[in-house]
Amino acid sequence: MALPGVRGAILVALVASPAAAADGPDAGFTAARFVVTGQLGYAYPLGSAEQGTDTRDVSFGIVPLALAAAYDLSDHWAVRAGIVYAPNVPTLCADTSDCLSSVGRDLSIGVGIVRALPPWRHARPEVDVEVGWEWLTTELVDAGVTSKRSWNGPVALVELFVDLKTQGPWRLGPTIGIGAGLFSHFDLDTPAGSTGGATATANHAWPALGFRAGRRL
């Protein structure tokens, strides 16, 4: 389910580009071509980590903390690379101590393109499309004994960012997006030992809302 949808979103962004290029003002393209951003949000688990296990079985959601850098190629196009670290909210744990110990993580790295869309009133929207790799680790700690379930595989991200601060070097605004991928490998670490291997095909997604702050350097 994931990859056809991502391809569709990429096509939407590319098809939209001529019109956007024709209409777009040159407001954002300055001599400073680097933009660094930080982002905080929440992403909800959908789909399956592997055959027989949904991501929501082991996650109430993740809280992505993202850092990224983009380089403007033109008024409307940029390349972007980023890393996302997201604590995972566990579904099982008995008390506060165990719950804090059971917080897992979702880590992803990606590279992609940024396409500036036509400004709307005082907002300057843009679409990011990235591909990368994702590692999800969930844990249950019970009275100090730990069991971990991990998966990793390719992921793609489509995200809309609306810059509400169009003047000056700073960029601030909300994001809405979806990361989708499939895990190709799993690891199971129990108190009795570890195992791992290839997973049966299953797709998952993280629809997400967030807030991004950036600065042009």
Place this chain on the structure above:
Amino acid sequence: MIVLRGRSGLVPTLLVAACAASPVGQRVTLPAAAPGIGFDDLRYSPSLHRVLVPAGRTGTLDLVDPDTLAVTSIPGFGTVAGYSGDHDDGPTSVDEGNGLLYVTDRTTGKLDVVDPGAGAIVSSVALASGPDYVRYVAATNELWVTEPSADQIEILTLDADPKVAPVHAAVVAVTNGPESLVIDNKRGRAYTHRWQATTIAIDVATRAILSEWQNGCAASRGIALDEGRGFLFASCSEGTTSVLDVANGGKMLSTMARGSGFDVIGYAPQLGHLYLAGSACGCLVTLGVSAAGSLSFVSRVNAAGSTHCAVADDAGHAWWCDQDQGSVWRVTDAAPASQ
């Protein structure tokens, strides 16, 4: 609610995945189901051809015909008006032996002997501590009752007349336990978990702990046994299930993680299928067990988020409990046997 639009298959698939949570199976609503029933142990009696459902706060033991889904209730156990959402009230565990049913009651703190033919309690005995599971030990004509709040298994002997109230005989100390209990009549052992990481084997004749085996669990929960093949199954709250070889020092033969939130598990030896009902996943997972003891994923269907217990009958059905609705659900297992 976020509404996503798109022409690709991604968005509809995601919306379907988010919304498709209807439980699967045929629902059997038990008497006095509202506002909910705290179930724990479920059993199946081949001789009675009934699924045995201790119905918690309602104060009844419900017997469900797996073919017609008709329910027969045996009253007389402890009752509680309110539903706590947990399973701490009334009758919560049952086992069969000598043609009778033995039921533990968390409200009265008693073990009750039930004549299923008469549909009535025929004798009772007070237990030493709050009961969890009761199991009949044929080799010694005893009842073993786990009492985790006292870290022990209480042993009661049965009279030659099985309708006479059982008598307290001994306790077996199980520190950091016992959780779940299964009797291996073929080898004269009982198996139970500690709350984390290990399972112990106890000699039912000497009542001595023989061995302690790694079970792969951070949070040990369900237990089941394939007595013929010597496979002991340990399920963990976190979703891991392991197969231990009881004839070879508890060697771990296979481990698999699917779903999560498991507690009481069911096993159908004729199919080699293990049934795991999970609260965190809101699902019933079926795993297959090969002749070599390897686990394989068979299926997953939606269940209620208030489930945590499952059992198998001998007619190709898995059953799972639905606490919030005061119901049990029958699911037909059409998958081929995993032998």
